[in-house]
Amino acid sequence: MGWLDSWRWAFRDPILRLVLIVTAFAGLIVGLAVPFLSLVAYQRGASYTVVGAMASSYLVTQAVLLFPAGALSDRVGRIGPLIVGLLLEGSATLAFAFVKLPILFVALRVVQGIGLSLTYPAARALIVDTTDPEHRGRAFAAFQGAFNLGWLLGPAIGGVLASVVGITPLLVVGGLSEIALALTGLLFFRRLPVVHQFVRRAASKETLTPRRVGLSxxxxxxxxxxxxxxxxxxxxxxxxxxxxxxxxxxxxxxxxxxxxxxxxxxxxxxxxxxxxxxxxxxxxxxxxxxxxxxxxxxxxxxxxxxxxxxxxxxxxxxxxxxxxxxxxxxxxxxxxxxxxxxxxxxxxxxxxxxxxxxxxxxxxxxxxxxxxxxxxxxxxxxxxxxxxxxxxxxxxxxxxxxxxxxxxxxxxxxxxx
The missing domain is CATH 1.20.1250.20 (MFS general substrate transporter like domains)
Known part of the structure; x- marks a missing residue:
């Protein structure tokens, strides 16, 4: 019962519940398509060098942008970067179904890296914003578990779908699904009491002056x-x-x-x-x-x-x-x-x-x-x-x-x- 109780607790808060649902579906959708991206590029004439560049560009993009993207969420709120990041990832996945030039495969992985850089720190900061300190460990565990659950199911479902309909239709489904997830998430987040995007509400307190908080x-x-x-x-x-x-x-x-x-x-x-x-x-x-x-x-x-x-x-x-x-x-x-x-x-x-x-x-x-x-x-x-x-x-x-x-x-x- 303790195992089930931990997950029940995470779903009691409406904002955390929505974050976990979006995270699980994002993991599932990404798991559908990502295992096939390098294969698609290779089958369309990309060299091993290009395939390697796809992987490295994705990581380098994150290394460069994760910090400024996190800072952006402090200034404009969490929801905007989270939704825009999902839209970018979904759009890039959809584009993979149609491009053929090797350089575009690398460019699309860069776009996906930008999307993840916007989404990930904003989602983590949102969890901190909306949970009590004594429950943050369980909240982060639920966040990680939600993504792992989606990622665990995604590749298996993607493999079955690819064998039935082919890889290109699978990429179309994956890209459109993530775009739909972003728009649906935006709709539901707007209905929740996410007043002034958390950070701006905190900034109105006399004890908090965010403009004075620097890199130190x-x-x-x-x-x-x-x-x-x-x-x-x-x-x-x-x-x-x-x-x-x-x-x-x-x-x-x-x-x-x-x-x-x-x-x-x-x-x-x-x-x-x-x-x-x-x-x-x-x-x-x-x-x-x-x-x-x-x-x-x-x-x-x-x-x-x-x-x-x-x-x-x-x-x-x-x-x-x-x-x-x-x-x-x-x-x-x-x-x-x-x-x-x-x-x-x-x-x-x-x-x-x-x-x-x-x-x-x-x-x-x-x-x-x-x-x-x-x-x-x-x-x-x-x-x-x-x-x-x-x-x-x-x-x-x-x-x-x-x-x-x-x-x-x-x-x-x-x-x-």
Whole structure:
């Protein structure tokens, strides 16, 4: 019952419920189309270089724009960037069905990167805006779970549809569906009490003067701890994005086992997220983040074991650990952030994570050529090292929060239920 209760709680608040529904459908729609984008480009004459540029341009766009997009949501509100981002992603997916020039495939991935950059920090900041501090861990766990649920179902449904109607009609359906999702989301958000887009309402308080909040609000030791973890957690992801399928195929994995390597992670993560959400709302968080991060680093190193069944088991362990770690970091980040700069903080946090993934992705093939164990050992070591450096800063941040008589970011949510 505890597992179900966690999800029931997340759906009681109308704004959070709508955010979760939009997120789940976005994950489902993206999962329908994204696995086929590179294949479509290749089938229409794009070279391996162009296919690689599609992936790198998508990451680079996010690394460049996530922070300014988060800052934009602080100035104009959350809903506008969120909806525009969905419209851009959907329009680019739809265009994939018709373009043939290689350069346009890269350009469309850039547009999708812009769309995600607008949507992601705005959605995360909206969750902070509308939830009580003591429930933010569960809220972020529900947010992650909603996307994972959609992403878990999307590729499977997309594969079936592609085999029946073909890839091009699938891209049309995916693009139009995301556009429809954006317009429907806008309609429902306008009906909810999202008065003055949260941030502007907060700005009317005498204690808040958002124009005076500069970049210095991002350069604090407590935030640095969260940023180090963001970078460290994404390094293995970047390494895997470049070599994972090649590595498993060289170990003799079948296509089914290759798919299961993603499914075991996603299922375990989804099942454990309600537990991770409840755990995230308990302080101090630093005491569990360090051992859990070290254990996750060992799992990353363990992927070097040349046995597919063992790798599938480790995938489930990694998914479970991620569910226990990530909501705690998200809740901590919200607790030590200035509420006037939540969009910027969320944008900076995701930008640093994407930078870690992009940098490690560039190094993945070089490390893999040096030996199969090298990328896994590197990823596990970097994660453990940065976690060791980050946790004392997180401990400092939590102690500072305890000493504050009236914590700024622990005010009542800007929209009362």
């Amino acid at each position: 609000s991002l350069f604090t030791l407590p935030l640095l701890g969260a940023f180090l973890l963001a970078f460290g957690y994404q390094v293995p992801y970047g390494l895997f994005s470049g070599i994972w399928s090649i590595y498993l195929k060289q170990l003799g994995a079948s296509d089914v086992e290759l798919g299961l390597s993603f499914t075991t992670y996603a299922v375990a993560n989804l099942l454990m997220l309600p537990v991770g959400g409840r755990l995230a709302d308990r302080v101090p968080r630093w005491r569990r983040l360090l051992p859990l991060s070290w254990l996750l680093g060992l799992v990353i190193v363990g992927y070097a074991i040349p046995a597919v069944p063992a790798i599938l088991v480790l995938g489930a362990v990694e998914g479970a650990l991620g569910a226990l770690i990530v909501p705690s970091v998200d809740a901590y980040l919200a607790s030590v952030s200035d509420p006037r700069a939540q969009g910027r903080v969320q944008g900076a946090y995701t930008t640093i994570g994407v930078a870690g993934a992009a940098l490690s992705a560039l190094c993945s093939s070089v490390l893999y050529q040096a030996g199969r164990i090298v990328p896994f050992a590197t990823g596990g070591f970097v994660l453990a090292l940065l976690s060791t450096l980050a946790v004392p800063l997180i401990r400092l941040g939590e102690r500072q929060r305890e000493q504050e008589a009236v914590p700024v970011s622990d005010e009542a949510p800007l929209v009362r239920r």
